[in-house]
């Protein structure tokens with residue numbers, strides 16, 4: 001059978017990851033960027049990253065790193081990237097005017113059956129797709145960084161999406177071994193960031209109110225909640241902590257609602273609390289060691305992905 005073509009628009013951090021994920025599943029990937037230097041940098045980086053994944057035993061699919069690399073071609077011509085593509089993943093910066101300008105240019109060229117996906121982190125599909133002819137083919141496919149180690153993708157279809165868009169996108173994501181979740185309607189922040197910011201909001205409060213240090217707060221996550229959340233969510237956690245949801249509600253609803261009633265409106269993200277948090281963080285991770293610390297984080301993410309693969 002003819003290999004399906006995927007057009008990737010934008011060769012930054014996210015465009016590179018998508019290219020590798022599709023190449024691993026043997027798609028014919030065509031990567032485009034407006035900036036030729038970015039594009040050639042991306043090619044070198046992808047080759048390096050594939051070699052690293054190979055070394056870590058985390059390469060996806062059956063193909064060698066070299067074969068995967070050969071599945072990716074680049075172009076400095078946007079039409080060439082998208083024409084005859086079955087799936088397009090747009091990865092340009094998170095600015096509505098940039099993204100919509102790209103869509104207007106490709107709108108007359110793309111196949112009527114193609115799926116037009118955006119990597120947008122926060123922009124809503126109803127805004128992004130409002131003025132394009134192919135609004136019925138549009139969906140936000142929001143990856144989690146770094147996609148090879150955190151496979152979640154949030155699928156948020158445009159309100160005008162054809163009925164095949166969600167199931168087809170879901171099966172494509174499964175084919176490249178990402179983990180898709182479907183949002184039944186759009187909402188600011190989608191789901192991952194809403195939950196992330198709910199945690200951030202309460203963390204901020206607890207530090208501001210002098211309940212706990214930054215170091216302590218981070219341990220609550222890394223040594224506590226995060227341990228469970230690496231393989232199950234808050235709902236299953238509750239379900240297992242009692243004998244199902246009814247028993248959980250019977251035992252804990254009153255206590256939980258009492259605590260929830262003490263939550264307050266978000267605090268100003270600034271001022272003295274910001275100074276305090278920055279100062280405490282600098283004690284833990286000095287600013288001139290950020291690069292080292294990022295490498296430490298990435299090694300742990302890789303180790304966790306290796307462990308998950310074995311489970």
Ligand code: NAD
Pocket residue numbers: 009010011012013014015032033034035038090091092093094095098102119120121122142143144145
């Ligand atoms: P980036 O800045 O690393 O890359 C953007 C790329 O787009 C650059 O290579 C740039 O040259 C190129 N570009 C700019 N204008 C263009 C145009 N008109 N046509 C083609 N290419 C163009 O950004 P990123 O981090 O890869 O983010 C891309 C998208 O993915 C954004 O919407 C972002 O919100 C989303 N996203 C990012 C993350 C993350 O953690 N970085 C996670 C999930 C989603």
